[in-house]
Amino acid sequence: MPEISRCLNHPEREAALKCEKHGRGLCARCLQENPRCFDPELYCKFRPQCLIHFQEKELRRQAARAGQAG
Numbered sequence: 001m002p003e004i005s006r007c008l009n010h011p012e013r014e015a016a017l018k019c020e021k022h023g024r025g026l027c028a029r030c031l032q033e034n035p036r037c038f039d040p041e042l043y044c045k046f047r048p049q050c051l052i053h054f055q056e057k058e059l060r061r062q063a064a065r066a067g068q069a070g
Contacts, residue, residue, distance in 0.1 A: 005018045005025035007025055007026055007030060008024045008030075009026070009030050010027050010030070011029075013027040013029070014027065014028055015057035016028040016031055017031060017049070019037075019038050019046075019052060020046040020050070021030070021039065021045075021046055022039065026052060031052070034043055035052050035056045035059065036052075036056060036057040037050070037056060038052075038053060
């Protein structure tokens with residue numbers, strides 16, 4: 001049976017996504033509220049397809065649009 005990945009910030013929760021480079025997971029709440037790449041300064045061969053990185057960029061875009069609109 002495969003091991004269930006747990007959220008790094010909320011160990012009682014199952015991870016919705018797992019970092020391919022570090023093997024750390026984030027739950028759905030963390031992905032919605034504060035998704036962060038675990039090692040953004042170093043090269044990561046998985047980054048082009050990383051959903052955690054994508055969600056982080058998407059939230060930054062939304063914040064920038066909200067700042068321009070307001």
